[in-house]
Amino acid sequence: MIIAERKPIQEILEMVRNHQRILMVGCKGCVTVCNAGGKKEVAILASALRIARRKQGKPITIDELTLDRQCEPEFIAWLDDPIKKNDYDAIISLACSIGPQYIAEAFDTMVVLPGLNTSFMGGTLEHGIWGEYCAACGSCEIHNFGGLCPITRCAKGLLNGPCGGSVDGKCEVNKDLDCIWELIYKRMKKLGQLDRLGQKIAAKDWSTSLSGGPRKIIREDLTI
């Protein structure tokens, strides 16, 4: 899933400095699962902003709404009515950055503010801890690496083994971080694939990644 983190309250307060009437929109997708932008987080942030603004002597009105998903136009359309019936001067989206961009494109006169920092694609490691697992390079090769991704999980994205900075199984960038190449090596050894580890992996074609420009997938069998 997409892992996100709420922006610091001070940064959000600065963004809403000149706004009085706000619609705060949560998302029931990934950011609910990672406790960053679901219904509960919308309620917490909205009341924190109300309290802070009351203290500043500049009260703010915030309506709360959480959509099933903010990455689907049909759910974004649910905002039509509330936006028509109210005189919001800004919308805060608590989705990954797809949400605020969809809202911005759907409502071209609305100011849209991101309430989250979209962090990475990953998963839960333990309660309250998430890790990054995928860099969306657009052509998965993890079968060459014992099923683990060095593009994402090696700080240098090395494809042919660990760098010289890998010491005692830890990464040179952060001693708390396992060197993914140690884990790849251990897995491939268990799988009897050390000969494959010895094969040179050619320079990657990054044109399928963001390096090739923003990507779009068209599925002819699904388009109407």
Added chain:
Amino acid sequence: MKAETNLQKILARGEFAVTCEYDPPRGVDVDSILKNAAQLKGKVDAVNVNDNPTAKVRMSSWALSKMLLDVGLEPVFQMTTRDRNRIALQSDLLGASALGIQNVLCLTGDHPARGDHPQAKKVFDLDSIQWIAAVREIRDNGCLMNAKKISGSPRFFVGGVANPFVQSLELHIIRLEKKIAAGAEFIQTQPVLEMEPFKKWLNQAKDQGLTDRCPVIAGVIALKSVKMAQYLRNTVPGIMIPDTVMDRLGAVAENQQQEEGMKICIENIEEIKQTKGVTGVHIIAIGCEEKLPEIIERAGLLPRPDIS
């Protein structure tokens, strides 16, 4: 076309090679480096020029390499894949060739998070093995990575690096084999301050036939002081300074530490000279480069073989 560099000829003849290295200046003043380097003429076979070591900004490696060439020293142009994608790497390589630079040492490079611009965007389009293969393709087949022919015939002597001081020897030996298979013609190691783990690594490489396929130049280091040793320990990834060395440096008065550091370095060179499977030393003397001629002389590495 294969280069006929001084370093390559010495290694090809099975002579014991001697190289050293300079960090380019953080700035544009090269006077002291060039003055210093002039003392090395006839005392080293080649001089490495680091490429933004520990991801800290320095003058470009090719520029100082060219200046060393102009004062009569043979440079080893270090190229990391950290800051340049394959377009920039190939472009700089061709430029270096046109300037007469022929020894190229290919590295991945320390991560920018550890450097002096931690906000920088990392590149790592290629890893060092892929870059070694690309340099060989350019040299041997006159083709860029996209298979397009280039004009002229650049000559390179291509090297790679290895860190013997690692826990998973088997894994790192696999990587070393890949480097050599990709086309590395010499391997330079991280500085050796402890012979036992170095020999363990070397024996594994020997057992796999790697030292027969590719000459190994062992790194050695002259530590200027306890303070310098601490600094290196804390900031340079992959450099292993054992407690025994720290204790030995710390046991002498501050003004004697440089001499003690030189003694350790010379002792290591002498032992490495006697070690089968090693065909040279790469002497690092950070912050005391002016001592290089003395270290080389006291370690009995003179005269350098005349290969002209």
